[in-house]
Amino acid sequence: MEDGSAVAVLDRTVPKTVAPVRSRQQRVAHRLRLARADLFVATGYLSLAVLVLSGQWLNTNRGYLIKSGQDQTMWEWFFAVTAHKVANLENPLGTGLQNYPDGVNMMANTAMFGVGVPLTPVTLLFGPTVTFVLVLTLGLFGTAFAWYWLFSRELVTSKFAAAVGGVFCGFAPAMISHANAHPNFVLLALLPLIALQLIRITRSANTHKVRGASRSGLSGAGERSGGAEGGKNETPAPRTRRSEAEANKHSTRPERSGGQIKHSFILGLLISLQIALGEEPLLIFALSFGLFALVYYLHAPRTGLRALRGLTPTLLLAGVITVALTEIPLWWQFFGPQSYRSIDHGPMNNDLEALFQFPSESLGGMFQHGQNVAINPTEENSYFGWPLLLLVAMTTVFMWRERVVRAAALIIVSFTVLSLGANLMIGKHNTGISLPWKHLEDVPLLNSVLESRFTMAAIPAIAVILAMGTQRALEYWRISAVDWRPLAWFGALTLALLPLTPTILPVVQRPATPAFFADGTVRQYVSHGSVVIAPPPTPPDARALRWQTDADFQFPLAGGYFVGPTGTEKKGRYGPDDRPTASLLIRAQQANKVPVIDDAARAQALADLRYWQADVVVLPPTDNGDALRLTVDQLLGFPAQQVDGVWLWDVRGLLSA
Structure with missing residues (x-):
């Protein structure tokens, strides 16, 4: 049986350990500690969201996000x-x-x-202004906390590492930019919950999973990243003293149809709710998550096919449930009065310079914003800043053996390239270099997406790499308090994220x-x-x-x-x-x-x-x-x-x- 400790997630040279058996009282105390950590993180996210929108909150009568x-x-x-x-x-x-x-x-x-x-x-x-600013505030907070919840349950063991990933997901430059005007691209909390449900469906659908064996984020078990396959191998203490053979026998039983229906209903409900919040973010998420899963299983195609076979019936049922819940509004959208088939936005691509600059509403943007190459102030969909991109690139190289990191890196590259549009622009100059979007811009559904927004798929992918890098640094520190690598990591992380710290969005009197x-x-x-x-x-x-x-x-x-x-x-x-x-x-x-x-x-x-x-x-x-x-x-x-x-x-x- 492979080791499941958090140390093994980050450094396979560390000796294997086994999680100790806890008493019921110890388990309760452990859950309370976790709950306190969750509450602390949630409070921090909510406070930051209120601060960013405090100008509008202080004047909900005539205040206006300029x-x-x-x-x-x-x-x-x-x-x-x-x-x-x-x-x-x-x-x-x-x-x-x-x-x-x-x-x-x-x-x-x-x-x-x-x-x-x-x-x-x-x-x-x-009044509607209060609703508007409330949705934006809950959107920033909820998106950050939902991704934190996913990361802390399925990716890393450190709450702090998960919080780093969550804060980037909720308060990335694109999120702050859209917080000026687009609540449908700010309230994205259901997307990580959909991802979590897909992971759980995959886990339950994999009838070959062995209790206590290697478990991984999108594999049959759907657990945290690490181990021999890039997943965290946690060895939970069984509630009874039954033998390992009995546990293995139990774990290979096919899931009952009632469980499949439950998973399908939850997934269908989440997708239906997201349709009622915004379809464009859902489309971008579906494309990126599908590519992530494909890359994740490339090293083990048989495992991927087995997971897909087990997953397909549940997904089909979830699709039927989604259609049943949304058929009337979707019919109205596409066939009702004043409906339309597509919308021609014209070129709405990112400029290459936008990837390396700091956003306007950030500490870095206050001192070094650079040339204004955004479509408009509400569409700064990249603006990651060169320090963050450098950190992500270096972390990817050092953690390339982790398949979660490999999949996340491909998402960053692929969707960033798509966001650059049909022709590469550098400093508002058309280089004439054709890019992949040129062959996709007329595809139904995709032709209604602003290509600049594809970089929003890179946000959770970057967060994954940041969370896993933070987890590894913490584990090195746990092994040796004088290890220089954690200091180097947290110094680089600070230099990367500090310039992206959002400022209060400007408000005027209407x-x-x-x-x-x-x-x-x-x-x-x-x-x-x-x-x-x-x-x-x-x-x-x-x-x-x-x-x-x-x-x-x-x-x-x-x-x-x-x-x-x-x-x-x-x-x-x-x-x-x-x-x-x-x-x-x-x-x-x-x-x-x-x-x-x-x-x-x-x-x-x-x-x-x-x-x-x-x-x-x-x-x-x-x-x-x-x-x-x-x-x-x-x-x-x-x-x-x-x-x-x-x-x-x-x-x-x-x-x-």
Whole structure:
């Protein structure tokens, strides 16, 4: 029987040891110590998450994460509409409150029903901004702790080593960047739980496992990394004094169908919940975990095939359960009103320089950010910094014999290369060098992923290497207090992670909602039609969604910020289809000049207002407002009136004539 000590995980030259038999009282005390460690780690993660978002927490009334662009407004609207629908017992999967009269397919817009629905009371009582920042905070904390839980149960024996891996998973540069605006890429706590369930299914499905033999993270036992196969070989004390032969006989019995159904149901439920939180992270995780498992079993293909045969029935049943739980929302997403087949983002790749630079919201970024090569402030999906990449590379070389490390290293390399897009960019210069993504960017499902986000698959892979390196250093220290290697490791780890320490995300004061909406005056001007803002809201300016929320959704809006179909091919696009009048108003505002208005423009304006089923056109305080007001005056043929801080044109009589 192979040794199962933590020392053997890290250095196979260490003498083999056997775990001592503990009494019941000792086992209880041991569990309490572990629970205290878990609580301490959880408290640290939660405190850090609150600190990062403290600027928003201190001002949930008018505070706004400035780097979010218009995304915070969009997400707050999603949460607010979901709560409004649930409170009124209406279908939350679609709504006509923006993009009137066509509406919006909420399921196709990552509305995060998995948190929006259960947090309805929070949204109704405290407002959507509180829900938004709460989801972001719980996302950072929950993602970190869930990965810590997986690492501490299945990868390493040291809680500290697992905590190092967990903190990187939860607070990596990409996570902090997305915490400005994208809760669907921050709340990723279910992904490690899915991984844990897959490991447990693999373990239970392997009917050839022998109790006490070598156990490994994705092998038949699914335990911690180490031993002859790269897994931790723990030798647990049996609860009875039965012989090893009896234990082996028991362990080779096939799992009962009830256990298989239980595993399938848990896995199906976890996947269904993740679909309700975000499908794009789930797709990236599935691809990376599948590649990890493939590489992990390359050295022993027969073992891998045996595990796959045992795993397949449970996975198929889990798939059936997932479909049963999600078939209605998924049908609505892909075939319901305002659904679309794919969305063309255009090139959204990482620049090679981004891999080695420090993120903007970090200690390193405060002093040495380098050239700005990110897509936008919310998509700093790599920015690992050269010290961390150097440490990971060196650790991989020294621990190459560990197959978990080999698999993790391949994930880092593969998904980082995919994130670089179809052509290699260095310092915003297109080198013309073709990359693998060029052959994958038109593959269904993949064609809707921002390729820059593929580096997020490298985050848990890097964390695995950091956790295992920390475990090895601690074990060397346990053997010899004067060993220089632990000091070297922790010094290098500090130099790698300290520059990536996140700073508090910047928050500004958003302008107050115009009294016309906040005081409810708008209700006097809306019969059964829509409110048309001049110009209608678009992704670059979605403030009107906030005004609609503050007016308690008493009216629908023309235009908006969402993803919907366009053209006969039903390709997705951000914002509504261009209407001629909306485009004219946008040009007038940008040029700060009244365009030439002829009879054709006036006729088109009336046609567009009829299409929007408009009751009133509203011009709130905005840039170049005088040019907009005069333009609308000429389009409609009568001047605006000022009411509660806005200019408005009541067009109900005009359109009914």
